[in-house]
Amino acid sequence: MTDYRHALIGCGRVAANHVDGFRRVPGWVLAAACDREPHVAEFARAHAIPRVTRDAGELFADPSVTSVSIAVDHRQHGPLVERALLAGKHVLVEKPLCLDPKEARDLVALADERSLVLSAVAQHRYDPLVLAVRDWVARGLLGDLVQASVALQARRTPEYYTDSYWRGTQDGEGGSALINQGYHCLDAVRWICGDLTATAALRRTRRLAGVIETEDTLGALLSASGVPVTLNVTVASSVEWRTRIEIVGVRGSVVFDLDHPGRLSHWEGPAELVRLAERENARGLAEEPPGASYYGTSHRRQIADFCRGVAGGGAMLSSAADAVGTLETIVSLYELSAG
Template structure:
């Protein structure tokens, strides 16, 4: 039995319990949170041990790996300590708040032969993998342009009830680094590195409760020069709606990374048409444990993580690719004008 611990038992932690609970030979044996809510969390999820002390978890030689699901500002400190203690690490997005520190952590994991992975569950969504495959095989031709957007709704209580959300220090931004992360990360996964051309942010609806942006729009470019437009807001009345559209010289596709992720439209050569028709008829995933828009692909990334730990192989994507997303986010905030 391989023993896993979850550090940070808030909103997303149930998705980690669910994912590790589905992998043969693995068990979540320890829940850790600095608050005493950890005891109720462990009881609710049938986790044998609960502790408020990260040091205790990391000193436990029986624990092979840890999930780090705490506020953004604390990611790097706990990841570093966990790697230092010889644990394999699955850390929630983003890869900390400082690209230089994230680069060091990626180097530390590699030097120690430990698996380190930053959660990007939507990179595993079937619709995303299908579009990535079509791009790699040239079914869309050369990328002409990409548009990506998220409109979401956040009540003030989402921020006022949290010790870190909406604060520059704890979250490092807001709409982009938190909710918009997956849209940007998915686009990078499909078309590669991005350069920021311009960005603009504002705080329309939540200025009384957040220090950061509730809305940001930007123009970026792929290394091949294709323009990419990105718009993210948490000030919409719509609860959650993503759209990503890739236009190529031979074909175009539009899809979402909501739950369940869907191919929305396509146009292109017969080979694309045949595969897109099949993809659009794929049976859709069952319900996830957390909020629906988290999707179910934590399960897929966790299965990949466990297999990588067991076999020593690489995962679908490397920490360096997650670092790339953090670098793009950092550049977007710099272009948008630093702190609001």
């Protein structure tokens, strides 16, 4: 029997990852696709979604819709999440939760008051390797941490921005290299090392100057309970997409990247760490991604967790409150690097 009817709002680049995830969960159907542009009809046909609308309000007003995915520009996340929650829908919103930390806290409170599940996509938190490294750090297999560094180099063409109604604009995207592409690296290191305090940041727009209003490059120093964390993100590289995360402790260290989620590129430390790292690498992760390869395959893991939460299975592994912390760090980095 089918119990849950999910609707997708925003049928752009990332939408296929949501279709893929919800299609895998028994008892859930993708009941409707919504986009304010006409391409929604073709999207729904391609993915065999029975109902099409260009007005999200229709879905909010429909009591048969259990939950929605919101995958539109960053500026509209907050208002659409609020409308969905007020209409009694459980919500999975793409990152970032919204653009303003106070609004984010209010949305989390609203979801709690109404006993609705609110989750912001942070799919790499669900990557098996990220979860493994998080566990090794928590169990002290690396010893006390002494430093961490995280980097993303990506290439984004001028057309990536000029063909979009929202990317590269302060109003629509709220930033670029950090809040969009770099979000995952920052969020993953927070997930592994704990809350971050921003100390210093520098942002620039070089290669994309004159094309975007926002930054194409940002470098920062943060602290995770006194452990220095360096962050470097750019969308002005010649490399299409490459991440790198290094976690260094007094007993051991690991190096890995989010775009090869089944493989550590370096590990060193006590025998237990070596055994677990070798096991992770031997297991690998051979899954076909539904969308761009660097989005990975863990939307489906977070979506399964979301569905479990909606079905009364308890708190999700990664909560919307966690997404508020990542947003606060991002906003602090933008404030520190202003001017």
